[in-house]
Amino acid sequence: MKNYIVHDEWNIIEEGFQPAYNEVSESIFSIGNGRMGQRANFEEDYSGKSLPGSYLAGVYYPDKTRVGWWKNGYPEYFAKVINAINWIGLHIEVNGEVLDLAKCDVHSFQRKLDMKHGLLIRSFDARLQNGVEIRVKSTRMFHLFQSETASLKYTIQVLNQKASLQVESYLEGDVVNRDSNYDEHFWNFISSGTSDSQLNMTMKTKKTDFIVRADLVNNFTLNNKALESRPSKEGTYVSESVAISVEPGDIFSVEKRVSMVTSQNYSETELVVTGKANIEKISAITFDELQHNQALAWGNFWNESDIEITADVAAQQAIRFNIFQLYQTYTGEDSRLNIGPKGFTGEKYGGVTYWDTEAYCVPFYLATQPSAIARNLLLYRYQHLDKAIENAAKLGFSKGAALYPMVTMNGEECHNEWEITFEEIHRNGAIAFAIYNYQRYTGDWSYVENYGLEVLIAISRFWAQRVNWSAEKDKYVILGVTGPNEYENNVNNNWYTNTIASWCLKYTLESIQTLKDSDHIKLNVLFEKVAFKQEEAVAWQHIMDHLYYPIDTESGIFLQQDGYLDKEQVLVADLPDKERPINQKWSWDRILRSCFIKQADVLQGLYFFEDQYDLDTIRKNYDFYEPRTVHESSLSPCVHAILASKLGNEAKAYEFYLRTARLDLDDYNNDTEDGLHITSMAGTWMSIVEGFAGMRVKNNTLSFQTFIPKTWDSYAFHVQFRGVKLFVKIKQHDFELINKSNQEINIIFNGEAISVKPTA
Known part of the structure; x- marks a missing residue:
């Protein structure tokens, strides 16, 4: 645990330059606008520890799966959210020495994330090895009011002597991902240019063929007077530079304004037109006006979504x-x-969608934003239903059964750890629960009848095929699963999985009945579309009535899985601090054999379905499982x-x-x-x-x-x-x-x- 962030109500502040924590800070001070975003990398060159990252929503690369040996059903790729064109870059030389904080004597340093106004601000004083002392301030924003654009302002003052400055502002397309499975570069170069006082670059992803166009305008000034710049172009590196002499106290400034557009939203021809139009729009106003517009946009959001706490x-x-x-x-x-x-x-965690969205994010958007936003999250899954049916078919399921992917960018499964990909099937239940949660909260039945019920039927078909009859137990069972607690794999009858499977069947049947009562013609059209037979409803009811749930009858505890009490029952309080987190200190074999729980599992079910259980039942299970939980999942x-x-x-x-x-x-x-x-x-x-x-x-x-x-x-x-x-x-x-x-x-x-x- 680290404790170097200054406590402040509206700002995240790092005081003092701490190179050992730089990658942590790059994460914490990240900034974006829903369409694109970026880690808090330095604009100038930095030879110290850093993870460069500039990302565009929905743009990905299918990195070839890297596993020791192949298993039937494995996805062929792991989708990577990929590092895109670097637009913030500045190469700065002071009296011929490159500005690099890893090689400077940094006198003061502050990095600040202004959450109220949506700004990333950094300032420092530094002494270069050649003795020149400088003061730098940078302000960066990803425009919430125009989400395909961003801007920054970077100022330099020389403090102690006359000096020469050479400043080069550039676009760089030859970027890489640290997590590339085979050290592959994910981009092909298309074009770059320096026309009409703008820099531009177009890159195209390999395999997926996403085209990205960046348009950049630079404004160089000295003491607020414009400076002439010199353009340069060399393939994936295109730049503008100035060389000037400055006196102590002079203020040199460069403003960078960028448009980033992708073929996700525009044709190749439209990319050029739209990029130029975006740049013209944000270049027509001052940097102060950009900040004002940014503040207004964030102010509108905070008016709806802020939580105010006093005295802490x-x-x-x-x-x-x-x-x-x-x-x-x-x-x-x-x-x-x-x-x-x-x-x-x-x-990390390539791909864009996990079950986290449905289980954790939907409630936030339901309560803080217009219902259309949460509805869009549900539509995302509806639009991927055909892919979910394909995913299930690859694993041997049939007749329209759907298994939504554990990780996806386009609806295809792209996660390749077998115990997760094939076994963590409770994710299907979270997607069904989100439909229910949306209906319960908004009262909007129209989503269920027009979209949601089709998803529910496909998910229920999966559950009906995933159970099997146990003659010994005289019950249906669900074998070979991983529950939310990923510190147990390939277990039988995970209580949460069985519970949410049964609930899905129940909610689907209830929704069918509701639509039958309100619009039986629409229901018949849906049944014809998905080839639904009444025999399925009878079978689902039989499963619900005869599904097995592991329970310790003596204590009344819902067992996380059939063999949970066979494990040595040790409490987290008995773990030495030096052995935590166990996922970094223990072997996987030791973790799997332990009773320790990564995250809420049985308790996840009690959270979802609390109305079905009395307070004493919830308390007994909480008091049993919480002391065994290491909370190593966020x-x-x-x-x-x-x-x-x-x-x-x-x-x-x-x-x-x-x-x-x-x-x-x-x-x-x-x-x-x-x-x-x-x-x-x-x-x-x-x-x-x-x-x-x-x-x-x-x-x-x-x-x-x-x-x-x-x-x-x-x-x-x-x-x-x-x-x-x-x-x-x-x-x-x-x-x-x-x-x-x-x-x-x-x-x-x-x-x-x-x-x-x-x-x-």
Whole structure:
């Protein structure tokens, strides 16, 4: 765990140059706008430890699968979110010496992420080896108001003597990924140019044939007076440069404005036209005006999505950081895009979509944004249904059964660890649950009848074929699976998997009946489309009635899997600190044989389906499993925070909130350097709104059951629910509810029915 980020309510601040933490900081200070983003790499040359990363949503490369030996059903590739054209680059020489902080005496250094206004700001004073002292400040933004564009401003002052500056601003297309399986370069060069006072470059991905066009405008000034520049072009490197003499106190500045457009959205001809138009639009206004527009756009977002905490700066900073990074990753404007586990902050976990989206991110977008955004996340899966059916067919399933991929960019499975690819099938259940969650929260049945039910039928067909009858148990069983706890593989009857499989069948049958009652003609059209037979419904009901669930009858504990109690039962509290995290200190064999749990498994099911169990059952299972959980998945603490809140364990709820909220800021698991844990950031929001505030939807009514951590004076948040925008503020001995819409809403608040009238 690291603790070098300065606590501040609206800013993430790093004081002092710490090269050992640079890759961690590059992740933490990442910046984006939903369409593209970038790690906080330095603009100037840097020979120290760094992971360059500039990413474009939806642009990927199918890196050939690298495994020791092949298994039937393996995907042929692992999709990589790939490093794209470097547009921020500056090559700077001061009296002939290259500016490189790894080789300078850095006197002062600050890196700041201004979350309120969407800015990355860096400043430093440094003494070069030749004795020249300089002061530098850079400001970078990815425009939320025009998501195909970004800009930066970089200023240099020489402090102690007259000096010569040579500054080259460039576009570079010859970029690589650190995680390339065979050290392959993923790009082919198409063209570059320096026409019309602009730099441009066009690159094309190998295999997938994504074309990316970058257009860049540079503005060089000395003491606010424009300077003439010299263009240069050499294949994948195109630049403009100036050479000037400066006096102490002179301010040299270069502004870079870029447009990045892809063939995902435009034809090859349109790429040129659109790139130039984007550049003309953002070049027509000053850098200050760009910052003003950026502030307005982020202000609109924060007005709907902020969580305010008083009297706890660390907690306040953390929740805003998580919300900020989540929205930087996905703004919901395009149903072809999704929420990658690293977003625009790193290469790890290639692909763009895991079950994290449905289980953790959908609730955040349901409550903070117009329902169309969450609907787009569901449409993403509907658009991939045919691929999900193909994925299942590759594994031997038939008749329209669908298995959604563990990892995907285009609907195809591209994950290649057998115990995950073939066995972590509970992901199908999370996708079904998201449909239910969307319907429950928005009241929008139209999505289910027009899209969702078709997905539910395909998923249910998978479950019906995945079970088998056990003569010994006289029950249906589900064998050879991996549950959410990935520290157990190839187990039988994972309680969570069996539970969500049965629930999927039940919800599908209920949805069929609802559509039959409301529009039997539409149901018949759907049945004809998917070749549904009534015999399937009978078979599904039989499975539901006879599915096996592993339970320890003596204690009443739902067993994580059939053999869980055969393991030596040791508590995490008994683990020496030097052996944690176990995924970095233990052999995989030792982990698999241990009772230790990576993340919520049985408790994940109790979170989803809490209404089906009494409080005593939830408490017994929580008290049994939480002490055995090492929380080495970023997705774990939030579920535990929500359940601890429900059980009245306020101290534990707060502990887990801080763990999920500051997971990356404090680098809890020593893995922030390769990117942030974007999808788990939604869990931070859930920890407060569903945990501390106890927000639920019960019988079509919004309900709250609140508590407040003892160290807080208050916390407040906004939620949108079925056309109503509600502001909720919880204080130590009071609360405040404001209806910011034009219709009355009836809610349940701490057990009391309350009508909240619109504000005047």
